Amino acid sequence: xxRYLLHVNGREHEIDAEPGxxxxxxxxxxxxxxxxxxxxxxxxxxxxxxxLDGAAVRSCVTRMGAVGNRAVTTIEALSSGPELHPVQxxxxxxxxFQCAYCTSGMIMSATGLLKTNPDPSEADVARLMxxxxxxxxxxxxxxxxxxxxxxxxxxxxxxGVRDGR
Amino acid sequence: MVDKLADLKLCATPCEADxxxxxxxxxxxxxxxxxxxxPRRYLFDLDRRDFIRVFGAGxxxxxxxxxxxxxxxxxxxxxxxSVPGDxxxxxxxxxxxxxRVCTGKVEIGQNIRTSLTQAVADExxxxxxxxxxxxxxxxxxxxxMGTFGSRTTPTxxxxxxxxxxTARQMLVARAAARWHTDAASLRVDEGVVRHPDGRTAAxxxxxxxxxxxxxxxxxxxxxHPQDWKVRGTPVKKxxxxxxxxxxxxxxxxxxxxxxQIGRVVRPEGYNARLVDVDDSKAxxxxxxxxxxDGDFIGVVAPSERVAVxxxxxxxxxxxxxxxxxxxxxxxxxxxxxxxxxxPAAVGSAALPSGAREFxxxxxxxxxxxxxxxxxxxxxxxxxxxxxxxxxxxxxxxVRSELAEAFHIPESRVRVIVPDTGSAYGGKHTGEAAVEAxxxxxxxxxxxxxxxxxxxxxxxxxxxxxxxxxxxxxxxxSGRIRMWEFDNWNSGGAGLASPYDVAVKTExxxxxxxxxxxGSYRALASTANHYARxxxxxxxxRGVGADAVQFRLQHLSAARIKAALxxxxxxxxxSSRGARALGIACGTEKGGYLATAAEVERTAKGFTVRxxxxxxxxxxxxxxxxxxxxxxGSIAQALGPALFEAVEFADGHLxxxxxxxYRLPRFQDMPLIETILIDRxxxxxxxxxxxxxxxxxxxxxxxxxSLGAVETALPVKMxx
Numbered sequence: 001x002x003r004y005l006l007h008v009n010g011r012e013h014e015i016d017a018e019p020g021x022x023x024x025x026x027x028x029x030x031x032x033x034x035x036x037x038x039x040x041x042x043x044x045x046x047x048x049x050x051x052l053d054g055a056a057v058r059s060c061v062t063r064m065g066a067v068g069n070r071a072v073t074t075i076e077a078l079s080s081g082p083e084l085h086p087v088q089x090x091x092x093x094x095x096x097f098q099c100a101y102c103t104s105g106m107i108m109s110a111t112g113l114l115k116t117n118p119d120p121s122e123a124d125v126a127r128l129m130x131x132x133x134x135x136x137x138x139x140x141x142x143x144x145x146x147x148x149x150x151x152x153x154x155x156x157x158x159x160g161v162r163d164g165r
Numbered sequence: 166m167v168d169k170l171a172d173l174k175l176c177a178t179p180c181e182a183d184x185x186x187x188x189x190x191x192x193x194x195x196x197x198x199x200x201x202x203x204p205r206r207y208l209f210d211l212d213r214r215d216f217i218r219v220f221g222a223g224x225x226x227x228x229x230x231x232x233x234x235x236x237x238x239x240x241x242x243x244x245x246x247s248v249p250g251d252x253x254x255x256x257x258x259x260x261x262x263x264x265r266v267c268t269g270k271v272e273i274g275q276n277i278r279t280s281l282t283q284a285v286a287d288e289x290x291x292x293x294x295x296x297x298x299x300x301x302x303x304x305x306x307x308x309x310m311g312t313f314g315s316r317t318t319p320t321x322x323x324x325x326x327x328x329x330x331t332a333r334q335m336l337v338a339r340a341a342a343r344w345h346t347d348a349a350s351l352r353v354d355e356g357v358v359r360h361p362d363g364r365t366a367a368x369x370x371x372x373x374x375x376x377x378x379x380x381x382x383x384x385x386x387x388x389h390p391q392d393w394k395v396r397g398t399p400v401k402k403x404x405x406x407x408x409x410x411x412x413x414x415x416x417x418x419x420x421x422x423x424x425q426i427g428r429v430v431r432p433e434g435y436n437a438r439l440v441d442v443d444d445s446k447a448x449x450x451x452x453x454x455x456x457x458d459g460d461f462i463g464v465v466a467p468s469e470r471v472a473v474x475x476x477x478x479x480x481x482x483x484x485x486x487x488x489x490x491x492x493x494x495x496x497x498x499x500x501x502x503x504x505x506x507x508p509a510a511v512g513s514a515a516l517p518s519g520a521r522e523f524x525x526x527x528x529x530x531x532x533x534x535x536x537x538x539x540x541x542x543x544x545x546x547x548x549x550x551x552x553x554x555x556x557x558x559x560x561x562x563v564r565s566e567l568a569e570a571f572h573i574p575e576s577r578v579r580v581i582v583p584d585t586g587s588a589y590g591g592k593h594t595g596e597a598a599v600e601a602x603x604x605x606x607x608x609x610x611x612x613x614x615x616x617x618x619x620x621x622x623x624x625x626x627x628x629x630x631x632x633x634x635x636x637x638x639x640x641x642s643g644r645i646r647m648w649e650f651d652n653w654n655s656g657g658a659g660l661a662s663p664y665d666v667a668v669k670t671e672x673x674x675x676x677x678x679x680x681x682x683g684s685y686r687a688l689a690s691t692a693n694h695y696a697r698x699x700x701x702x703x704x705x706r707g708v709g710a711d712a713v714q715f716r717l718q719h720l721s722a723a724r725i726k727a728a729l730x731x732x733x734x735x736x737x738x739s740s741r742g743a744r745a746l747g748i749a750c751g752t753e754k755g756g757y758l759a760t761a762a763e764v765e766r767t768a769k770g771f772t773v774r775x776x777x778x779x780x781x782x783x784x785x786x787x788x789x790x791x792x793x794x795x796x797g798s799i800a801q802a803l804g805p806a807l808f809e810a811v812e813f814a815d816g817h818l819x820x821x822x823x824x825x826y827r828l829p830r831f832q833d834m835p836l837i838e839t840i841l842i843d844r845x846x847x848x849x850x851x852x853x854x855x856x857x858x859x860x861x862x863x864x865x866x867x868x869x870s871l872g873a874v875e876t877a878l879p880v881k882m883x884x
Contacts, residue, residue, distance in 0.1 A: 028418075044823035074411070088409040097405075097408055098794070099586045101538045
């Protein structure tokens, strides 16, 4: 058992864990961050996707020993207050979900993708998000949502979009 | 406030009549053996005073399950009210004018929380945001058989609409009495009753300090679909923001005070017998509880990662029987193992003279649902009562499972179903609920159990495998003269051909199944449509007929014809040239549809380029929600059409991980086009399932333009 200093959503947490323990279950069990979902535990479905220093990773197969000093961002910290992140807002407006169990992972993957590829084509989104599964099959809508978010992020029009309730 | 509803007592009584009588209570229900249709009947043990105590001031409308029970007209009850003995739902309007509706239906991704809200808001004449649905909580909502079979829109939505219409009428009548005027002169909008002279009364004001109740009038007048204002519009998912922020708590996300995490040690294979267990290492671990009960072995630990280590520390020896059927031998097995002796002679229909015979046998593999949220439950015991949060399509059936497993009355079991991460027919049961409750009982604290993906593959149930034998005969004029269709084990849904044929024999043969099997979205209809439509294509090609014309010549059902014509036009069937196109049509759960596919040759075989589906389900409640369902169904159905099949041998699953079991992904998506045919003149049918059924035969028949195709799913070219 080792003690880790974990940087999550702008805060530091001391965590006792084995180096091989999954980051996902530390986030969910120890920190109560249940927005990252368990889907497969094999890194195959993407429901557990979080950002590590801005890059999308599968937290279920990310070992505690491998996180190091990198900053972990989960869906809970993507936006603060009533303002949604442009990717969240685009998913909401496009209704890019059905049961929505995959949605937080999709949004985190898309957010990571847009940092390095601000103007993805439909084929780019499909290729770069092929590791995320939507079992309800809302893929065409997710592609639309990601491209809508990309457009707004490029145009800087993210301000003013509010929680859509 | 909602928690006060927990005081309500719903009493279960054994069904008085026999199974057959109860099962026919809802005649429209698909006679589908895999829907887990166990009948139940409940008596609602409440008098009016209880209702008032529970709901507080306001107006309560009780919704009986059948028209027979809905006798009271829409007026306030006086004296001894007759509370319907078999409640389906209730609706309450409080002093702030907000409406709360309780229904035992659950949200599993088909967006019924939103579409039912639309029905209530539309009839009450209030904004969607004024309506809250309480769903799938056995303490708060009346008994419901389950959310399956595309029954919510055709059955629950009209009931709630009538309840809302009754409430509106009662409130308008109260305003009319207050103003000494004729109710007909008043109108309602946004929850406010308006007098022509400008006076207004909000719903909340009209019920203030009152305790009113009523039951739904059998003749409660609801809006004609032509006059819908909220239904028929693309209302967004009512709690959508909870999902994009990660705020929504699915069953695996529920946290209770002092909760621990459980794991179950599974048998090594199917039909395995426990020989020996060494759990000493796990018992020695700090904070770990080991639970043994017969063949059940489980652990409880302070965290998931400790639970995993504890479960791995247990050594169990299992005896797995040899010689169990495999995915290769299952088709022979099904034919050889009928559930009952078969009286009917199969393949015996006489061949009409001069007609040409077409014969084939289609193989349908087991497939897995793979809901992204695996089975999961949180169980908590308190004072001999257990509360379980779990994702299931049948909360009341899971309540029964728990009561039976622990030998306690159902009144001491509460099942709560948070909006669930999909089911597709795969969550009719409560395995994780029972296991979590057993672990929590032993650990004496709340326990959460989340099945691993491997457990979900191996120990849930599958869509049934099947063998379908088809014989058809076509005369020289191109007319089908004989049709014989025998399905072993897939199921009866979609068995009946919609085509006009003088001599038709269609049989379903129940067989034993080597794997645990059950319901699945559209279930056997996919298999039966595949065999039938591929065979229609075979016959059309065999006699040199055009596949669309051949179907149209044998169809008198106008609704199927309209769908078929719509997709043929959109994909450019008559001007297809060298494009490899295929087409299929059919009907399922009251919906009518056709699908066309365009495929292309690749180095490895073929790829699907474009799918067009036309779908007609009567009056459309939420056009965007329906488009989402159809597109999603097509995307999901690409799996079984192109690559999904469960492989097994000797009691072991051979592809039971997400890495091995191939699911549709982003890059598998063709261009998906949807044509919705809105029939405001017809009642709405359920739409969560039907649009899957024509995809595989559309693709299969398109691939035939490239070369011969196996008579099996998934679609494969012959090598």
